[in-house]
Amino acid sequence: MTRTYASSRHSLRDFNVVRDEHEASVFARVDALLESLQTPLPPPEERAALRLRAHLTRAQLADTLQCQAQDVEAWETGASEPQGIQRAGYARLLAGLRVLDASPRSAAAVEEPHTPPLPRQTEPHPRPASSTAKPHHRGTRRKAVYPRGPLAVVDQTSQALTAYLADQSSTEVPADHLVDLLQWALEAGIGREALNPNDRDGDPLLVLTPAASHFLGLPPDLHDRARLRLPDSHPQIANLRAAGFKLTRRGFGPWARAYRPVTDGKRASVQLAMTGWGALSDRDGWNLPPLAPAPLARLLGTYADRVLTPRGSTAVCGQELMSALRPPTRARWSETDRRRVSSSNPGALWKPIEPAPPEAHDAHPLAQGRCPQDAMDEEAWDWSRPPTDTENAEFAHVVGIDINLAFIAAASSASVGLNSPPRHLHTPTFDRRIPGTWLCDLSHITLDPRLPSPFTSTGQPPTGPAWYATPTLDYAVKDLGATVKPIEAYLRDDHGPYLTPWYERLRDAYLATMAEAGIHPDIRQDEFLRAMNTLPEADPALLGLLAAIKATGKGGVGKLREGPRETTAPYQRWPALDSPTWRPDIRAAVISRARVNTHRKMIKTAERTGRYPLAVLSDCVLYPAHTPSALDVVPSAPDGRGIRGMFCLGVNPGFAKEEGAQTLSWFRQQHSQGLNPARYIKNS
Template sequence: MEDDHTAELFADVDALLAQVAQPLPPADERERLRKNSGLTRQQIATALRTSADLVEAWETGLVEPSGTQRAAYVRLLQGLLTQDRARSKAISSPTAGPRVPDQAPASPTTAPAPAPAPIRAVTPVPAARATSARTESTTVAGDDFPAGPLAVLAFTDALTAHLADGTTRECPAATIVEVLHWALDAGVGQPALATFGRAADPLIVLTPSANDYLGLPPELADRAGLRLAADHPWCAAIIADGWKFTHSGFGPWARIYQPAQGRQRRSVQLAVIAWGALSTGGWNPPSDLTAGQLARWLGTYAERVLTPRGSTAVCGQELMTSLRPPTRPVRDGSRWKAGTNSGALWHPIAPAPPEAHDAHPLAQGRHPADAMDEEAWDWHRPLTADEAAYPHVVGLDINLAFVAAAGSLDVGLNTPPEHVIRPWFDKKSPGAWYCDLTHIAHDPRLPSPFTPTGEPPNGPAWYATPTLAYAVELGATIHPVEAYLRRDPGRYLDPWYKRLREAYLATMNDLGVTTDMSQSDFLNAMSTLPQQDPYLLSLLAAIKATGKGGIGKLRAGPRDPHRAPFEAWPALNTPTWRPDIRAAVISRARVNMHRKMLKTAEHTGRYPLAVLSDCALYPAQQPTALDAVPHGPDPTGVQGTFRLGASPGFAKEEGVQTMTWYEHLHSEGANPARYIKHAGTS
């Protein structure tokens, strides 16, 4: 439930959205209006409670105001424009001489014709033709991007662009090169998600019919590299027209760009369905969607998460950067330059030796015991005599467990890890700690919170900060032997968690599942979820895959099968390759779940039988999750325990089976938590 502060903030936001109904005028117009009124930048800065430097940045278009400042700035400029027009009318009155028009006439001088392009010129884009607008579409095109975030191209009698708002436009392109120009001219794109961020590239999705019309091959011959050969005629034509490819080339997802013109970014994202763009990588929209329905499906994802630009894992990683842009404009004397943005990741950082991936150059010659092993649980145990008498076993699965663990988590930002001997433990210091936890008492009915196997540690090991902080919470005295610490903590993933949380809850709400439901009502609603709209179910799955995949990308391994052992790979050169952050997220998710297990045991006397990642199995008298979770005066459950509900961090029923089923799998050495979801009901 939202607290009073959040409700107040939401009310302010609603009021702000209502106020910001007009777009800002062009940057040069902002400066003209100010000068015509005789105001200085400092006067405007004082009124808007900001700096004159930032006002100058608004007037040059280097930075766009946001929030309440944007609303106030729009109001000011509208007032200045009204006064400016009044002055013009006064000048144009009969007593004041000839009338001066509101807009200056076009210059009679004819601009020189541009040089012919290597590929034939693009036909002018016709006006939009609205067809079959659907009321269920929630994607709204912005003033800067009137066509919305993306277009799905399909060919019947003509090449048609299906937009996210349910409308269509003719696409006059006859070649893939012309499609690129059309994408930039048609107003396709999405505004930046954060201050100092950049707008999303237009996404053009090519259906198989569009592929055929444009002359692209129906499938990729290079099944290993998944890209067109660099000497393919269409690659050559694109390059001849002044475009470039990223290192991934022209594949299912391709970013094709031209050198920027001033501050204007010229880049287009292509997704080729026939080459597998939407059938792999976490995407699985219903196969029977029409081009228009697919545009709305992708548009809803774009509105709630971001414009797709690769696999869902890639989108999860890109969302981090979009919400925490690495740079911002800063004043350097009389000019502006790119500076670092507070709270973001600015540059690649080498991991501490225990944090390094097994394939990393730093892992060469490393003993396995010297590697940090912060991973999710895979644990199961034999039944006690009392537990064997229960007829059922119930799976409880945590909603967005790892995404929720990322919220408000302090991680290292941009300072390389500092090696410290005999450090004093500080739970506010992100890092890797070498410590002996074997002296901590272990209840065999619970998985150990310190190891992914759930077995108690058998010697000193490397741990992330949340794991050691939990040991202290349990009452243990710890003495780290050494550590690699990061001295610049920040909550880098907090906006990432919040955006995915809202996307998840909005989609659950569309499916009829809300956060204010009682545990029993939630369970009833979830029991009918598989029969709900496949359109929404696949969207929900894509959102969940975005969170999970984004965390995985923080420690992405090498993909080149010809790479030499311990040779660096491209992902290491990105600021978001941060295995330390991934370790901290998984560590926190694991201890969060252990804390729920302890609290649940206090209320019910029951302990988990098996755990796999974020799913725990409990004994039950009745074949329902309601039998396994605590109940109290609050219909949404008991705080701190496993609670059934839609919110991230709450649980849902993963499956129900007989205790005989559990005993059989356990005796075979298999983890029953791995199979309960698809095993059917008892």
């Protein structure tokens, strides 16, 4: 024992002495690890900026560095630092991004001035073509197979068709008929790589202007306004059939897909957007400014790079993005068949699930004969109250603060039900880990009357038992210290964070687009307000892109509980019910999380500042203020940034921006008329 101890002490004293090649190898690795621990890194805000300017997602970095996306997020926010080999790899990656970032900046400094269709106010280098901004898949990276990007805007110029591409190039299209145009699209190298290794590549999208539609012999408008589709007897559809093309069940409408059957494992499918028939219109949720074909192609190409290739309304795109990031099926090797076969994809939604009776839409067959109090009411707030005498005497103004991407942010890391039907229980014990719908009486919980109740959409306290999603009960127990005794529940044992990649994709798209307007994360609150005041002066195309990204998220959440069309009889099934992504329980969980997140910040604000909200509408909260500025309402930390746990002014999802300001007398007038002032403060 003494000899062994002495030997150990001798090894420690002679740390740098090696005795054989094996020991030398071990010591070399240890030295490399120790050296990596001292590797310098740029500040957190620069790390995020370098990644965003390279059009990379946190998931791509995590895949490369063999860590989790949450780790990269923590490194970029300064919450934690990488260690060991990962630190060395992260430093090397950031150094490479700096070099790539510096090259186009240097080139831009000497380049002749020009007028880009979509200006890069903080990013002088041009947006890469879609083919160079690919999602990183595990294993060997595939070569770019779509050199012309994801889409083309097709217009008539002179006596021919011209395709304007996302990289701002254009080319004449050798097509006189619709069939020729589709064939050209299939052979032109247009499309987009899949957003997930288990998904298929994105079809080429052709956006046809009214002039192009007329050139191809298509009518200027649709006479079938009820179904919004070209009659099946139209000659153009007959020509498509003769050429071997088929249409989806929705037919040839504003958004159409023409395809040929899969041959040798290869798809032959083209998406069409007919702008003359209403595609990309306000009705579709796009709200784009009038744009010529070239800048329209650039805007849509940027949207395709950051979100996905447009496939319909922004709501449809939001729904499609969920499935693209978590496809319902994946390929697996079958020993029985000795080949790869399609199987269900864990963590995805791969089959339609009937809702629990309280979750069903009012028009759903399960809602027939249901009492109103038996329906779950997990909806956004619509609440206001009159100012108190003290507030009338102390404050002269009211300021609205709007939460950025509130419902998209609430989807992050939310555990939701997947593919098991709800399990019905009586008198269950509440378990915050299980997504579900719970019948519970929360009327015994008392809160300050100057706060809206977190348990109802009206903000009024509940008067008896009601159905709640898991996040609402969790908030009552964990944050408010209440005792809950569920009476009944519908629980989902198969669950997971289905919407997390969807949130991350939209978050990164939003932040990258805001960065183009010169608004970055982690700036001071006063700097953020000044930057937001100049945002309306930005290029209309940039503002249109921002609006489209936000509408994609909001519409995607709405699609989870899509109602029937007007022509559907009451309590009859409608097509959306047969979709795996028709999930009112998931929508309820997201809205519940958004509402309690806001309520938590209201309580923190009241504890620190003594102020209480006067009105709430969805994600907009009105507070009394001494001056007409959000800085009067939202306190700042010593560094000028927001205070954790409270409302913070900034660009990040879940942070807030100023929605508008008015006098308190204006608020009183609105409230006295039975109106919610939060609805009108932005445009007053």
